[in-house]
Amino acid sequence: xxxxxxxxxxxxxxxxxxxxxxxxxxxxxxxxxxxxxxxxxxxxxxxxxxxxxxxxxxxxxxxxxxxxxxxxxxxxxxxxxxxxxxxxxxxxxxxxxxxxxxxxxxxxxxxxxxxxxxxxxxxxxxxxxxxxxxxxxxxxxxxxxxxxxxxxxxxxxxxxxxxxxxxxxxxxxxxxxxxxxxxxxxxxxxxxxxxxxxxxxxxxxxxxxxxxxxxxxxxxxxxxxxxxxxxxxxxxxxxxxxxxxxxxxxxxxxxxxxxxxxxxxxxxxxxxxxxxxxxxxxxxxxxxxxxxxxxxxxxxxxxxxxxxxxxxxxxxxxxxxxxxxxxxxxxxxxxxxxxxxxxxxxxxxxxxxxxxxxxxxxxxxxxxxxxxxxxxxxxxxxxxxxxxxxxxxxxxxxx
Numbered sequence: 001x002x003x004x005x006x007x008x009x010x011x012x013x014x015x016x017x018x019x020x021x022x023x024x025x026x027x028x029x030x031x032x033x034x035x036x037x038x039x040x041x042x043x044x045x046x047x048x049x050x051x052x053x054x055x056x057x058x059x060x061x062x063x064x065x066x067x068x069x070x071x072x073x074x075x076x077x078x079x080x081x082x083x084x085x086x087x088x089x090x091x092x093x094x095x096x097x098x099x100x101x102x103x104x105x106x107x108x109x110x111x112x113x114x115x116x117x118x119x120x121x122x123x124x125x126x127x128x129x130x131x132x133x134x135x136x137x138x139x140x141x142x143x144x145x146x147x148x149x150x151x152x153x154x155x156x157x158x159x160x161x162x163x164x165x166x167x168x169x170x171x172x173x174x175x176x177x178x179x180x181x182x183x184x185x186x187x188x189x190x191x192x193x194x195x196x197x198x199x200x201x202x203x204x205x206x207x208x209x210x211x212x213x214x215x216x217x218x219x220x221x222x223x224x225x226x227x228x229x230x231x232x233x234x235x236x237x238x239x240x241x242x243x244x245x246x247x248x249x250x251x252x253x254x255x256x257x258x259x260x261x262x263x264x265x266x267x268x269x270x271x272x273x274x275x276x277x278x279x280x281x282x283x284x285x286x287x288x289x290x291x292x293x294x295x296x297x298x299x300x301x302x303x304x305x306x307x308x309x310x311x312x313x314x315x316x317x318x319x320x321x322x323x324x325x326x327x328x329x330x331x332x333x334x335x336x337x338x339x340x341x342x343x344x345x346x347x348x349x350x351x352x353x354x355x356x357x358x359x360x361x362x363x364x365x366x367x368x369x370x371x372x373x374x375x376x377x378x379x380x381x382x383x384x385x386x387x388x389x390x391x392x393x394x395x396x397x398x399x
Contacts, residue, residue: 053072053100054073054075055070055071055150057143057147061136066136067124067126068143069095069099070099070121071102073103073104073107073119075150076393077386077389080107080118080151081106082103082106082151083154083155083157084155084156084159085098085122085124085156086124087125102305103119103120103121104119108327108383112327112331113352120152128158132158134166138170141166141174144167149172152175152341153174154174154175154176155176161176164178177340182340182344183344184349187333188333192226195280195301196236197329197356198300198356198357199212199298201356201364203215203276204361212276216238216239216275217275217276218272218278219241220285221279222242222253223280226244230260243266244281245265270293270296275298277299277300279326280302284305284306288308291319299316300323301326301329301330314373325378328360332353335353336349363377363378
C-alpha cells in the first residue's frame, strides 16, 4: 500500500509501521495506530476489511480547515471513481475506516456496473453545515488535481452538485456537477431508480413477480436517495413504512405521500412486519443485533456497506433472507456521474441503470448454482471482471 502525506504533517506524525503476524499476514498500522487488518471504528462504521489499497492520501490545509482522506483501492479497470463524503466523524480512525471500506466497495460497484473505472472515495472530516466553505472546497480540489487523474470525485453524503462546481474551479477530475455547468446534477435520481430495479429483481426471485404492489416495504433513511425510492414504491402501489433521524426529512415524505407510515427509529423498523427492508442511511445497518429481529424476507437498499462485518451475509442466508448486495443495486448514481465524464445523456444513463435489474437477477442465479450467499456471488463476478479486463493493461498501446 502506498501512503501519501501532502501538507504540513511532520514525519513524526506520519510514520507508518508494518508488522507480520504469526499467520504471516502483514498488517499496516497507520498514522492513527489503526490496524488495517484487525481494527474497526467502534462507532457504527464498518470495520476495516483486510485489503491492500493502491494509495491513501491524507490532505490538510490548516487555513481553510480542510482535513480529508482520499483512498484509491484499485485502478485495474481505470481511474478510481467515487464520491466525497463530508461528515463529522467522531474520530480520525472512524474516518479512515469508512474511506477504506467505501473505496473498496466502489471498485466492486464500478466493476459490476460495467464501467471502466476503479474504486476510489474521499472523506472530509467536519460538519458540512458549519465547516464547508469555498476555500475548503477549492483546497480539496487542488489535492484531487495533484493525483493527476487517478481519482475522479463526485457527490456523497454532505456534498452536493453545487459543491462539485466549486471543487472543479481547481480540478479537472470532477463529475456530478450541476446542469448549468454541463453536469448530470443530483446523482440520487438514478441511485434510487437502480435500487428500485434491484428490489424488483429480488421480488421476482422471491415471489415470481417483479411488482412490489401490495408488498410492505420499510425504508430506513429518507434523505436524497430514500425519498426518491419512496416515490418509486408508491407509484408501484407498495405499502411504505419509513424512519429517519431527521424529522424534516420525514415530514417532507409525509406531506408528499400522506399514506406513508412512520416509525420512531431504525430498530423499530427492522423488527416491523415488513416484506422488504431497505437501508438507505449510513452503513452497518445489518449487524448481529438487527439480523435476528428481521421479519423481512428481502433486503435491498441504497446505503453503502450495509453488512456490519463479514459473516452477516451467511446469517441472512441461513434465515432465508434474500440480500441484494448494496454495491450492485445502488450503482445507479455512479453510472450517472460516470456518463457525465464523456458528455452526459440522461436517457443513455437511465438505460444503463435499468440493467441493474438483470445484473441482480444474474447474481441471485449464480448464488443458487454455486451454493453461496448473493454477496459472495457478486464479489466473484466483480473480481473476475477486474482480473480479466485489468490484465489487458499489460498489452502496450501507443498513446
